[in-house]
Amino acid sequence: RETETIHEFQDVVLYALGQLANNDYALEYLMEQQNVIIEHIAPIINSFSTKFISSSTSLQLENQIPSRNVVIGAIHLLQPLLKDNPTLCKQVQYYPGLGTSIVSLTNFTRMKTDEQRNSSKSAQIRKWSSQCIEQMKINDKSILLTMVSEWKYLAVNITSVACAGGNEIEDPKTIEEGLRSILEIYECLLNGNKEYSEQPRMLRDVQIEVEEEGANEDIEANLYHSTVMDDQVQWLTEMCLNKMINQEIY
Structure with a gap:
């Protein structure tokens, strides 16, 4: 009960701080304390993500894992x-496991039961995690390379698209977001941007991963099985397939 009470208190405090961060004066103070904050919330996010990824968790470890409410508060504060904080983005990038954890939580409970998947808490975890990822990409154009090579960003988006089509979630918004992220990966690796040139070696690794995971089939399934396919999603699906299929592995 004591552990549960601590988690409840953490939830209240972290979520309140996240709300306060929308105030310019409070945000200024919180940014001054960002080193302390990241050292506190990073282990929360990492431990929860580890539980999410792991299919089996011991009862002893289960009692040490923060609740969904606490994680929502932590991510809500981080976002x-x-x-506009490249320094903190670098801290997240170099904090062991944190980037991978945030990426994995963008797909939180996406493959679980309807009740779990559609709960408001699960939706909030996905929402705030996705916004953290988008904010980091805005602040650092080169961080996408780290996301692809180290944080399993491609695999998470492929899974998201695969589960959101066919007979799973049937959510066109989720499909569209995943497809846009996959296209972004290919575009950046093929053409580079202002921060880096094209990345043929990483593109080769991505293409091998795509073929090994059967991503083409998962994405193509949206064209035939989804009952909510709209023109935009169909166009994005075809664009993704063209990018994937037309890349040769050297």
């Missing part, structure tokens, strides 16, 4: 702090 506004990342805005």
Whole structure:
């Protein structure tokens, strides 16, 4: 009960701080304390993500894992702090496991039961995690390379698209977001941007991963099985397939 009470208190405090971060004066103070904050919330996010990824968790470990409410509070606080804050983005990038954890939580409970998947808490975890990822990409154009090579960003988006089509979630918004992220990966690796040139070696690794995971088939399934396919999603699906299929592995 004591552990549960601590988690409840953490939830209240972290979520309140996240709300306060929307105030310019409070945000300024919180940014001054960002080193302390990241050292506190990073282990929360990492431990929860580890539980999410792991299919089996011991009862002893289960009692040490933060609740969904606490994780929502932690990510909710992190998101506004990342805005226009390249320094904190670098801290997240180099904090062991944190980037991978945030990426994995963008797909939180996507493959679980309807009740779990559609719960408001699960939706909030996905929402705030996705916004953290987007904020980091805005602040650092080169961080996408780290996301692809180290944080399993491609695999998470492929899974998201695969589960959101066919007979799973049937959510065109989720499909569209995943497809846009996959296209972004290919575009950046093929053409580079202002921060880096094209990345043929990484593109080769991505293409091998795509073929090994059967991503083409998962994405193509949206064209035939989804009952909610709209023109935009169909166009994005075809664009993704063209990018994937037309890449040769050297």
